[in-house]
Amino acid sequence: xxxxxxxxxxxxxxxxxxxxxxxxxxxxxxxxxxxxxxxxxxxxxxxxxxxxxxxxxxxxxxxxxxxxxxxxxxxxxxxxxxxxxxxxxxxxxxxxxxxxxxxxxxxxxx
Amino acid sequence: xxxxxxxxxxxxxxxxxxxxxxxxxxxxxxxxxxxxxxxxxxxxxxxxxxxxxxxxxxxxxxxxxxxxxxxxxxxxxxxxxxxxxxxxxxxxxxxxxxxxxxxxxxxxxx
DNA sequence: TGCATTCATTGTAATATTGCAATTAAACAA
DNA sequence: TTGTTTAATTGCAATATTACAATGAATGCA
Numbered sequence: 001x002x003x004x005x006x007x008x009x010x011x012x013x014x015x016x017x018x019x020x021x022x023x024x025x026x027x028x029x030x031x032x033x034x035x036x037x038x039x040x041x042x043x044x045x046x047x048x049x050x051x052x053x054x055x056x057x058x059x060x061x062x063x064x065x066x067x068x069x070x071x072x073x074x075x076x077x078x079x080x081x082x083x084x085x086x087x088x089x090x091x092x093x094x095x096x097x098x099x100x101x102x103x104x105x106x107x108x109x110x
Numbered sequence: 111x112x113x114x115x116x117x118x119x120x121x122x123x124x125x126x127x128x129x130x131x132x133x134x135x136x137x138x139x140x141x142x143x144x145x146x147x148x149x150x151x152x153x154x155x156x157x158x159x160x161x162x163x164x165x166x167x168x169x170x171x172x173x174x175x176x177x178x179x180x181x182x183x184x185x186x187x188x189x190x191x192x193x194x195x196x197x198x199x200x201x202x203x204x205x206x207x208x209x210x211x212x213x214x215x216x217x218x219x220x
Numbered sequence: 221t222g223c224a225t226t227c228a229t230t231g232t233a234a235t236a237t238t239g240c241a242a243t244t245a246a247a248c249a250a
Numbered sequence: 251t252t253g254t255t256t257a258a259t260t261g262c263a264a265t266a267t268t269a270c271a272a273t274g275a276a277t278g279c280a
Contacts, residue, residue, distance in 0.1 A: 001239045002265030008161045009136035016139050023130035025268080026119035029208070033123070036211040040219030043227055051118045053270050058228055060268095073219075077226040077277045082219040085212060092209050098139070099202050101146040102195060109150030109183075109192040111269045112235030135238080153257055163240050168258055170238095187247050187256040222280085229274070237266065244259070250252085 016098050019091050022067050027052055027060050032083065035070065040082035042075075067091075126208050129201050132177050137162055137170050142193065145180065150192035152185075177201075 006014050023029055030050050035041065043061065047054045061081060064070045068087040072079045116124050133139055140160050145151065157167050171191060174180045178197040182189045 001263075002237050002267090004135055004137070004238065004266095005162065006136060009140055013136040013139045013143070017134055017136040020130045020133035020139075021135075023208070024127055024134045025114055025131075026116060026123040026127040027114070027268090029123045029126050029130075030119055033208075033211065036215050039216055044225095047227095052115065052268095054227070055229080055271080056269050062228085074227095074276085077224090079227060080219060083212070083215065085215065085217065088212055092212075095205070095209060098133070098143075099205060101143065102193070102198055102202075105146050105193065105195065106149055107195065109190060111233075112237090112267050114236095114268065137238090154255095157257095162238095164257070165241080165259080166239050172258085184247085184257095187254090189257060224279080225277085227275085227277105230272085232271090233269090235266100235268080238264085240262090242260085242262105245257085247255085247257105249254080 012094075015094060019067065019095060022064060022069065025060070027056070028064055031057070031060060031064065032069070035081060035083050040080055042078040042080055043072075044078065046081070122204075125204060129177065129205060132174060132179065135170070137166070138174055141167070141170060141174065142179070145191060145193050150190055152188040152190055153182075154188065156191070 004017070009017075023032075027050060031046055034046060034049050038045075043054070043057060046061070047057050050057060052060075061070065061072070065072060068084055069091065070081050071084045072081045074080075114127070119127075133142075137160060141156055144156060144159050148155075153164070153167065153171065156171070157164050160167060162170075171180065171182070175182060178194055179201065180191050181194045182191045184190075
Protein backbone atom coordinates (compact mmCIF):
# COMPACT_ATOMS: atom_id res chain seq x y z
CA UNK A 1 0.00 0.00 0.00
CA UNK A 2 2.82 2.43 0.69
CA UNK A 3 0.59 3.81 3.41
CA UNK A 4 1.44 3.23 7.05
CA UNK A 5 -1.45 2.15 9.27
CA UNK A 6 -0.80 4.90 11.78
CA UNK A 7 -4.18 4.42 13.49
CA UNK A 8 -3.14 1.17 15.13
CA UNK A 9 -0.11 2.72 16.81
CA UNK A 10 0.23 5.03 19.78
CA UNK A 11 0.80 8.75 19.38
CA UNK A 12 4.26 8.27 20.80
CA UNK A 13 5.14 5.57 18.29
CA UNK A 14 3.88 7.68 15.41
CA UNK A 15 5.73 10.75 16.65
CA UNK A 16 9.01 8.86 16.91
CA UNK A 17 8.50 7.49 13.40
CA UNK A 18 7.72 10.92 11.95
CA UNK A 19 10.86 12.47 13.44
CA UNK A 20 12.98 9.51 12.45
CA UNK A 21 11.71 9.71 8.90
CA UNK A 22 12.92 13.30 8.75
CA UNK A 23 16.45 12.04 9.38
CA UNK A 24 15.95 9.14 7.00
CA UNK A 25 17.46 10.94 4.05
CA UNK A 26 21.13 11.96 3.91
CA UNK A 27 20.27 15.32 2.34
CA UNK A 28 18.27 16.32 5.40
CA UNK A 29 21.03 15.07 7.67
CA UNK A 30 23.49 17.17 5.68
CA UNK A 31 21.25 20.24 5.81
CA UNK A 32 20.97 20.06 9.57
CA UNK A 33 24.69 19.45 10.03
CA UNK A 34 25.49 22.46 7.89
CA UNK A 35 23.03 24.66 9.71
CA UNK A 36 24.58 23.68 13.03
CA UNK A 37 28.03 24.36 11.62
CA UNK A 38 27.40 27.82 10.20
CA UNK A 39 24.57 28.75 12.57
CA UNK A 40 22.45 30.13 9.75
CA UNK A 41 22.54 30.27 5.99
CA UNK A 42 20.61 30.98 2.88
CA UNK A 43 18.94 28.36 0.68
CA UNK A 44 21.43 28.90 -2.15
CA UNK A 45 24.33 28.12 0.18
CA UNK A 46 22.80 24.73 0.92
CA UNK A 47 22.35 24.07 -2.79
CA UNK A 48 26.08 24.80 -3.34
CA UNK A 49 27.14 22.91 -0.24
CA UNK A 50 25.12 19.76 -0.83
CA UNK A 51 25.01 19.47 -4.59
CA UNK A 52 21.38 18.73 -5.24
CA UNK A 53 19.20 20.89 -7.45
CA UNK A 54 17.56 23.91 -5.92
CA UNK A 55 14.00 22.54 -6.04
CA UNK A 56 15.18 19.37 -4.33
CA UNK A 57 16.84 21.28 -1.50
CA UNK A 58 13.79 23.48 -1.21
CA UNK A 59 11.62 20.40 -0.87
CA UNK A 60 13.80 18.94 1.91
CA UNK A 61 13.81 22.31 3.70
CA UNK A 62 10.04 22.34 3.53
CA UNK A 63 9.83 19.00 5.32
CA UNK A 64 12.21 20.02 8.06
CA UNK A 65 10.32 23.28 8.47
CA UNK A 66 6.99 21.47 8.63
CA UNK A 67 8.30 19.41 11.53
CA UNK A 68 9.49 22.58 13.23
CA UNK A 69 13.12 21.53 13.28
CA UNK A 70 14.21 24.59 11.28
CA UNK A 71 12.81 28.00 10.58
CA UNK A 72 13.34 30.43 7.76
CA UNK A 73 13.06 34.18 7.44
CA UNK A 74 12.93 36.21 4.26
CA UNK A 75 15.84 38.57 3.77
CA UNK A 76 15.43 40.42 0.53
CA UNK A 77 15.41 37.90 -2.27
CA UNK A 78 17.01 35.27 -0.04
CA UNK A 79 15.60 33.12 2.73
CA UNK A 80 17.75 32.57 5.79
CA UNK A 81 17.38 29.19 7.46
CA UNK A 82 18.46 28.05 10.89
CA UNK A 83 17.76 25.32 13.42
CA UNK A 84 14.88 25.86 15.83
CA UNK A 85 16.74 25.11 19.05
CA UNK A 86 13.65 24.76 21.17
CA UNK A 87 11.98 22.20 18.93
CA UNK A 88 15.28 20.42 18.35
CA UNK A 89 15.52 19.94 22.12
CA UNK A 90 11.97 18.61 22.28
CA UNK A 91 12.67 16.16 19.47
CA UNK A 92 15.86 15.06 21.19
CA UNK A 93 14.01 14.33 24.40
CA UNK A 94 11.50 12.14 22.56
CA UNK A 95 14.19 10.23 20.69
CA UNK A 96 16.33 9.87 23.79
CA UNK A 97 13.48 8.15 25.62
CA UNK A 98 13.19 5.73 22.75
CA UNK A 99 16.90 5.04 22.43
CA UNK A 100 17.45 4.71 26.17
CA UNK A 101 15.01 1.84 26.50
CA UNK A 102 18.02 -0.44 26.76
CA UNK A 103 18.97 1.05 30.13
CA UNK A 104 16.70 -1.31 32.04
CA UNK A 105 17.09 -4.13 29.56
CA UNK A 106 18.47 -7.43 30.78
CA UNK A 107 20.36 -9.16 28.02
CA UNK A 108 20.12 -10.85 24.66
CA UNK A 109 18.30 -14.14 24.40
CA UNK A 110 19.03 -15.88 21.19
CA UNK B 111 13.29 9.33 -8.76
CA UNK B 112 12.51 7.85 -5.36
CA UNK B 113 16.21 7.06 -5.24
CA UNK B 114 18.49 8.94 -2.84
CA UNK B 115 21.78 10.17 -4.30
CA UNK B 116 23.84 8.53 -1.58
CA UNK B 117 27.12 8.96 -3.45
CA UNK B 118 27.23 12.69 -2.82
CA UNK B 119 26.98 12.27 0.94
CA UNK B 120 29.49 11.15 3.54
CA UNK B 121 29.46 7.64 4.99
CA UNK B 122 28.40 9.12 8.30
CA UNK B 123 25.47 10.97 6.76
CA UNK B 124 24.33 7.87 4.94
CA UNK B 125 24.68 5.71 8.04
CA UNK B 126 22.61 8.10 10.11
CA UNK B 127 19.95 8.15 7.41
CA UNK B 128 19.84 4.36 7.15
CA UNK B 129 19.37 3.91 10.89
CA UNK B 130 16.84 6.72 11.06
CA UNK B 131 14.86 5.17 8.24
CA UNK B 132 14.60 1.97 10.27
CA UNK B 133 12.77 3.93 12.96
CA UNK B 134 10.75 5.80 10.37
CA UNK B 135 7.84 3.39 10.57
CA UNK B 136 5.69 3.01 13.70
CA UNK B 137 5.54 -0.77 13.28
CA UNK B 138 9.30 -1.06 13.66
CA UNK B 139 9.21 1.30 16.62
CA UNK B 140 6.51 -0.88 18.17
CA UNK B 141 8.45 -4.07 17.48
CA UNK B 142 11.54 -2.72 19.21
CA UNK B 143 9.57 -1.39 22.16
CA UNK B 144 7.90 -4.76 22.63
CA UNK B 145 11.18 -6.62 22.38
CA UNK B 146 12.68 -4.39 25.04
CA UNK B 147 9.60 -4.92 27.20
CA UNK B 148 9.45 -8.69 27.08
CA UNK B 149 13.16 -9.27 26.42
CA UNK B 150 12.46 -11.83 23.70
CA UNK B 151 9.48 -13.15 21.83
CA UNK B 152 8.33 -15.12 18.89
CA UNK B 153 7.17 -13.66 15.56
CA UNK B 154 3.56 -14.65 16.18
CA UNK B 155 3.51 -12.71 19.44
CA UNK B 156 4.44 -9.59 17.54
CA UNK B 157 1.69 -10.23 15.01
CA UNK B 158 -0.85 -10.46 17.87
CA UNK B 159 0.63 -7.53 19.74
CA UNK B 160 0.87 -5.12 16.84
CA UNK B 161 -2.05 -6.08 14.65
CA UNK B 162 -0.52 -6.23 11.21
CA UNK B 163 -0.59 -9.31 9.01
CA UNK B 164 2.10 -11.92 9.51
CA UNK B 165 3.91 -11.25 6.22
CA UNK B 166 4.01 -7.55 7.04
CA UNK B 167 5.56 -8.13 10.45
CA UNK B 168 7.97 -10.58 8.93
CA UNK B 169 9.05 -7.95 6.44
CA UNK B 170 9.66 -5.35 9.16
CA UNK B 171 11.60 -7.90 11.19
CA UNK B 172 13.75 -8.61 8.16
CA UNK B 173 14.73 -4.96 7.86
CA UNK B 174 15.60 -4.62 11.53
CA UNK B 175 17.61 -7.83 11.33
CA UNK B 176 19.43 -6.66 8.21
CA UNK B 177 20.58 -3.57 10.12
CA UNK B 178 21.72 -5.78 12.98
CA UNK B 179 19.39 -4.19 15.51
CA UNK B 180 17.69 -7.49 16.27
CA UNK B 181 18.56 -11.13 15.91
CA UNK B 182 16.44 -14.22 15.62
CA UNK B 183 16.96 -17.85 16.45
CA UNK B 184 14.92 -20.79 15.28
CA UNK B 185 13.17 -22.69 18.06
CA UNK B 186 11.23 -25.53 16.56
CA UNK B 187 8.63 -24.06 14.22
CA UNK B 188 8.97 -20.67 15.87
CA UNK B 189 11.60 -17.98 15.56
CA UNK B 190 12.60 -16.14 18.71
CA UNK B 191 13.56 -12.51 18.24
CA UNK B 192 15.42 -10.16 20.52
CA UNK B 193 17.36 -6.92 20.44
CA UNK B 194 21.06 -7.12 19.65
CA UNK B 195 22.35 -5.07 22.58
CA UNK B 196 25.80 -4.57 21.17
CA UNK B 197 24.62 -3.18 17.85
CA UNK B 198 21.91 -1.18 19.54
CA UNK B 199 24.61 0.54 21.57
CA UNK B 200 26.66 1.24 18.45
CA UNK B 201 23.63 2.72 16.71
CA UNK B 202 22.88 4.84 19.78
CA UNK B 203 26.39 6.26 19.80
CA UNK B 204 26.09 7.29 16.15
CA UNK B 205 22.70 8.89 16.63
CA UNK B 206 23.77 10.59 19.84
CA UNK B 207 26.63 12.32 18.04
CA UNK B 208 24.14 13.58 15.49
CA UNK B 209 21.55 14.74 18.01
CA UNK B 210 24.10 16.36 20.32
CA UNK B 211 25.34 18.73 17.65
CA UNK B 212 23.37 21.44 19.40
CA UNK B 213 25.65 21.30 22.44
CA UNK B 214 28.13 23.78 20.95
CA UNK B 215 25.49 25.64 19.01
CA UNK B 216 25.05 29.35 19.65
CA UNK B 217 21.48 30.37 19.08
CA UNK B 218 18.76 30.82 16.53
CA UNK B 219 19.12 33.49 13.89
CA UNK B 220 15.90 34.21 12.16
C1' DT C 221 9.59 50.33 -15.89
C1' DG C 222 12.60 46.46 -17.05
C1' DC C 223 15.84 43.08 -15.60
C1' DA C 224 18.27 40.07 -12.48
C1' DT C 225 18.34 37.25 -8.35
C1' DT C 226 16.53 34.04 -5.24
C1' DC C 227 13.54 30.74 -3.77
C1' DA C 228 8.93 28.24 -3.87
C1' DT C 229 5.74 25.64 -6.56
C1' DT C 230 4.09 22.61 -10.12
C1' DG C 231 4.32 18.74 -12.90
C1' DT C 232 6.35 14.51 -14.02
C1' DA C 233 9.28 10.32 -14.18
C1' DA C 234 11.62 6.82 -11.68
C1' DT C 235 12.03 4.24 -7.71
C1' DA C 236 10.86 2.82 -2.85
C1' DT C 237 7.72 1.49 0.70
C1' DT C 238 3.82 -0.62 2.76
C1' DG C 239 0.46 -4.21 3.25
C1' DC C 240 -1.51 -8.53 2.44
C1' DA C 241 -3.26 -12.91 0.00
C1' DA C 242 -1.36 -16.89 -1.54
C1' DT C 243 2.16 -19.95 -1.29
C1' DT C 244 6.26 -22.29 0.29
C1' DA C 245 9.52 -24.22 3.69
C1' DA C 246 10.70 -26.20 7.92
C1' DA C 247 9.88 -28.44 12.12
C1' DC C 248 7.12 -31.12 15.00
C1' DA C 249 3.38 -34.44 16.47
C1' DA C 250 0.42 -38.28 15.96
C1' DT D 251 3.79 -40.56 6.49
C1' DT D 252 0.26 -37.11 7.05
C1' DG D 253 -1.33 -33.19 9.06
C1' DT D 254 -0.41 -29.00 11.85
C1' DT D 255 1.93 -25.02 13.17
C1' DT D 256 4.92 -21.24 12.37
C1' DA D 257 7.34 -18.09 9.76
C1' DA D 258 9.56 -16.70 5.30
C1' DT D 259 8.88 -15.69 0.50
C1' DT D 260 6.52 -14.25 -3.67
C1' DG D 261 3.63 -11.40 -6.27
C1' DC D 262 0.94 -7.58 -6.62
C1' DA D 263 -1.68 -3.16 -5.82
C1' DA D 264 -1.69 1.28 -3.72
C1' DT D 265 0.77 5.00 -2.11
C1' DA D 266 5.03 7.67 -0.89
C1' DT D 267 9.48 9.53 -1.87
C1' DT D 268 13.10 11.55 -4.50
C1' DA D 269 14.88 14.41 -8.09
C1' DC D 270 14.65 17.93 -11.36
C1' DA D 271 13.05 20.96 -15.46
C1' DA D 272 10.04 24.50 -16.07
C1' DT D 273 7.65 28.03 -14.21
C1' DG D 274 6.01 31.47 -10.99
C1' DA D 275 6.39 34.94 -7.20
C1' DA D 276 8.77 38.31 -4.68
C1' DT D 277 12.33 41.46 -3.96
C1' DG D 278 15.91 44.61 -5.19
C1' DC D 279 18.44 47.34 -8.55
C1' DA D 280 19.33 50.30 -12.58
